Amino acid sequence: MRVGDYIDAYCSRCKRVMDHTVVSMEGSEVSRVRCRTCDYEHTYRPGQTGKKKELTKEEAFNQVLASVMGTIPGATEEKPKKKKK
Template identity: 45%
Template structure:
């Protein structure tokens, strides 16, 4: 375990930059980093141990997709009727005489 000091540069995930960037230590609790400041955007946040938070939009999209799938494939065992192919229209040219 390295000895951390205020101002040390460590890598952490920045939610504003949305990537792992260099950060400066702002505060320590029991010798472990508690708050850091991004050296790119200067945003202060809690130390995240270089782990990105789970994306929120993907969870919502997945829930909506599952809901649509339940409507398409109901779990009661009944199969939806197959769609019939539309008949082709006849192309007859009218003579303009």
């Protein structure tokens, strides 16, 4: 994370989690951010994005796996079994 990067943060003006731009850093921690929607600059507090549910690595992997499995060539081309007499 560095100055100019985009980060999700809670905007007290928009009253919701919005895209923000990092304005200043304190060491490796984001210090101030600016809302990209209303240009409101404020202190960034870690944990403000807690409302958003983040996937664990395993869950993310399973999601990718599931999407890959669903797009295997042939799987969708499977012909319906119809018996014609």
